[in-house]
Amino acid sequence: MLVAVVGLTLLAGLAMPLGAWVASHEHIQTKWLQQELRHGVMAFGGGTLLSALALVLVPEGIKGFNSLSAVALFCSGGIAFMLLDVALEKFKTPASQLAAMLCDFIPESIILGVALATGSEHAYFLVGIIALQNLPEGFNAYRELGMSSNYSAARIIGLFATMALLGPVAGLSGYWFMQDTPVLVNAIMLLASGGILYSVFQDIAPQAKLENHWGPPLGAVLGFSFGILAASI
Numbered sequence: 130m131l132v133a134v135v136g137l138t139l140l141a142g143l144a145m146p147l148g149a150w151v152a153s154h155e156h157i158q159t160k161w162l163q164q165e166l167r168h169g170v171m172a173f174g175g176g177t178l179l180s181a182l183a184l185v186l187v188p189e190g191i192k193g194f195n196s197l198s199a200v201a202l203f204c205s206g207g208i209a210f211m212l213l214d215v216a217l218e219k220f221k222t223p224a225s226q227l228a229a230m231l232c233d234f235i236p237e238s239i240i241l242g243v244a245l246a247t248g249s250e251h252a253y254f255l256v257g258i259i260a261l262q263n264l265p266e267g268f269n270a271y272r273e274l275g276m277s278s279n280y281s282a283a284r285i286i287g288l289f290a291t292m293a294l295l296g297p298v299a300g301l302s303g304y305w306f307m308q309d310t311p312v313l314v315n316a317i318m319l320l321a322s323g324g325i326l327y328s329v330f331q332d333i334a335p336q337a338k339l340e341n342h343w344g345p346p347l348g349a350v351l352g353f354s355f356g357i358l359a360a361s362i
Contacts, residue, residue, distance in 0.1 A: 131252075131304070134245050137252075138238045138300035141259035143275065143292030145230065148267025149289045152275070153282040167272075172348030174265025177330045178348070180356020181258045182322050185251050186240075193311065202316055206323025214331065227274065229328045230266040231292065236321040238296045238301030242303030243314050262354055267331075 151170075152237050191199040213228060237259050242253035267289055274285050 130245060131301070134300045134304050135297040137245070137256045137266060138241055138296035141238070141241070141256055142234060143290065144260040144263035145234070145267035145270075145293055146286045146289040148264040148269075149271035149282075149286045152268040152271040153262075153286065163221075166287060169348035170265045170268050173352040174262055174269065176267070176349035176352020177258060177261040177356055178325050178352075180260065180353045181255075182325060183353075184256060184356055185258070186318045186322045186325075189251065190322060193315050194319070199233045199319055200339050202319035203323040206320035206325075207327040208323075209320070211331075212329040227270040229324075230263065230270050231295070231333060232324055233321065233328070234292075235262060235267070235295060235299045236317050237305035238299035239307065240314060240318060240321075240361075242300035242305075243307050245300075246304045246308035252280035258356055261284050261352065265352075281320035295313050 190202075194202070195220075210229070210232065213232065217228060237255065241252065241255045241259065243249075244255055271282075271285055271289070274280055275282070280288075303314070
């Protein structure tokens with residue numbers, strides 16, 4: 130089982146450098162198609178994140194909490210992500226997408242480790258969802274760093290590949306230390322859910338819109354659809 134935890138969290142994490150690699154080769158001869166692709170990928174990421182919230186994180190996270198406690202944890206996650214955004218802006222750090230990606234990936238990997246330890250039916254759903262959301266997040270974070278720094282494509286992709294190793298570390302932490310603390314795991318789910326929802330509307334949804342183009346939002350529908358399919362397997 131330890132091999133499964135390491136392998137699956139690493140696999141999900143490697144979607145980040147894969148998304149960065151796709152972004153480094155996104156140039157398409159037809160400019161309008163390139164724009165459609167870019168904004169469609171962003172919308173797809175938002176759709177997968179919303180599917181994770183609606184189908185697993187919130188339904189599982191609220192177990193063991195009353196309504197007020199669940200709402201307080203959910204809102205606290207959103208506020209925490211907002212404060213992170215404010216801090217990044219204050220220090221002019223050109224890595225808000227990167228920070229948001231890590232803030233999603235690490236708690237989700239912890240949850241995945243716990244799910245594998247307890248034999249949860251949602252474990253493989255989480256693997257797919259984490260990978261599907263890391264792909265467009267890696268894509269967006271690459272473009273953000275590429276436009277605001279002098280880092281080469283190889284350096285950014287290598288950085289993202291290194292960050293993928295945080296997945297097994299977080300997953301093993303959940304596997305070893307949190308399988309007997311379901312309330313703590315559910316609290317992490319709710320905190321992550323609030324942060325993810327904040328990120329969707331702060332960073333992803335505004336960038337997905339493209340004037341006089343109507344195709345990109347279908348990426349969100351497609352992303353959520355993948356979540357439905359994964360949840361039904």
